Amino acid sequence: MLQRAEDLDSFWAYRTGELPQDNQLLLLDNVQFIYELALAQLELQSLGVNFEVTNSLREFKLLELKDEEVLRRKLAYFKFVKGKPTDYFQIIQKNRTRSVNQYLTHWIYPYKGKFHPQMIRALLNIIGLKQGDIVLDPFIGSGTTALEAQLLGINCVGIDISPLCVLQSRVKTESIEALPQIREWKEEVTKRIRPSLFNLDGKTIEDAINLISDEKVRDFYRMAKLVAISDNARRGREFATAFLKNLELMISSVLDYAEIVKKLNLKLGKMDIKAGDSRALPLGKESIDGIVTSPPYSIALDYVSNDAHALKELGYNLSEIREEFIGVRGKGQTRIDLYNEDMKKSLEEMFRVLKPKKYAVIVIGNATYLGQEIKTVEFTIDYAEKIGFKLVKNIDKIIFGLYNVMQKENILIFQKEGMP
Numbered sequence: 001m002l003q004r005a006e007d008l009d010s011f012w013a014y015r016t017g018e019l020p021q022d023n024q025l026l027l028l029d030n031v032q033f034i035y036e037l038a039l040a041q042l043e044l045q046s047l048g049v050n051f052e053v054t055n056s057l058r059e060f061k062l063l064e065l066k067d068e069e070v071l072r073r074k075l076a077y078f079k080f081v082k083g084k085p086t087d088y089f090q091i092i093q094k095n096r097t098r099s100v101n102q103y104l105t106h107w108i109y110p111y112k113g114k115f116h117p118q119m120i121r122a123l124l125n126i127i128g129l130k131q132g133d134i135v136l137d138p139f140i141g142s143g144t145t146a147l148e149a150q151l152l153g154i155n156c157v158g159i160d161i162s163p164l165c166v167l168q169s170r171v172k173t174e175s176i177e178a179l180p181q182i183r184e185w186k187e188e189v190t191k192r193i194r195p196s197l198f199n200l201d202g203k204t205i206e207d208a209i210n211l212i213s214d215e216k217v218r219d220f221y222r223m224a225k226l227v228a229i230s231d232n233a234r235r236g237r238e239f240a241t242a243f244l245k246n247l248e249l250m251i252s253s254v255l256d257y258a259e260i261v262k263k264l265n266l267k268l269g270k271m272d273i274k275a276g277d278s279r280a281l282p283l284g285k286e287s288i289d290g291i292v293t294s295p296p297y298s299i300a301l302d303y304v305s306n307d308a309h310a311l312k313e314l315g316y317n318l319s320e321i322r323e324e325f326i327g328v329r330g331k332g333q334t335r336i337d338l339y340n341e342d343m344k345k346s347l348e349e350m351f352r353v354l355k356p357k358k359y360a361v362i363v364i365g366n367a368t369y370l371g372q373e374i375k376t377v378e379f380t381i382d383y384a385e386k387i388g389f390k391l392v393k394n395i396d397k398i399i400f401g402l403y404n405v406m407q408k409e410n411i412l413i414f415q416k417e418g419m420p
């Protein structure tokens, strides 16, 4: 594991050295794709900045700026604003992994199909969400939208049909509130991991976890166990070694989170993460200020099989659970038809709960099934426009990675038409 340095000048992932001049904004070094440049420009525009792109597209000259502090606190794609580091640049230093995207608690649990967190921060800015507003992600998955909203002081309602997703999203965002209790329980839980002189009563690690009455602390240890089970199943690591190592890393990540909140004086958003169905949202009409989400991409990933070991461990019956998941029911054309029906209901629900004039961002791609490309992007645009959304931006985003089944996805930004 690489050691992280607190000093901005020595962070491994970024070129350092020259400080930008006074009237400049400097892009972060990991910004490499055209869609990221497009989003970087959109976030500046929505924060009311007049700018000009200079120097091989990496530096932006500020032409007019009302409040530089707001930029420094919110921007996702920039390293410096007028010579001073952005909050985001400082947040991403708190990283216990080798992946630039997996800072703070984002890394906890190897969930497939995660959002790129930097993109979510930018999108929250682009659709104009502010501290105290409520963002909804009706397919919260691994909790990326929740954690990024929390960091910006935006409240988040996160829904997912999968109990594993609800658990990981809660642990990533709520453990910070229970850090002292989490540390108090560490010894009691870890001494159950292997039989020893100090563990003669025959109690297992599961027994110790079940004794914990505080839900946030219990969830934290249940998650640590699932991360270790996954390490054991996917990488062949011995369970006890994996558990102890991951637990240490999880605690350090939550500590990092608490430290950066203090250092940057962040006011965290409130989280409301629960199990539910996107086709029947447990929310009132026009109660939400913005939506940022990514539904299952037709039949691209089977979320039930993919997380089968963890869902079983949590005590769920896979064939029962499968009935409620979008994109995994039926075979052949029936599977596609069922998916389309479920997505129509989900889009109608998003429309119902969103306030008029507000925005819904849907990230989605076309998958290939039985040798045919399924036009999910076109289907989503058509149906959304039919029910009263207006497509205001459609940005192509490449999916980078050698083994991806899909090469491209689209960032669709809709506005709900209607009177404010």
Ligand SMILES: C[S@@+](CC[C@H](N)C(=O)[O-])C[C@H]1O[C@@H](n2cnc3c(N)ncnc32)[C@H](O)[C@@H]1O
Pocket: 111, 113, 114, 115, 116, 138, 139, 140, 141, 142, 143, 144, 145, 159, 160, 161, 162, 165, 276, 277, 278, 279, 293, 294, 295, 296, 297, 303, 324, 325, 326
């Ligand atoms: C593409 S993933 C979301 C990934 C997420 N954006 C992230 O960053 O991790 C789609 C999610 O939809 C969830 N899902 C499937 N059917 C659902 C339903 N009927 N209601 C709510 N969520 C559902 C799956 O469990 C999965 O987590």
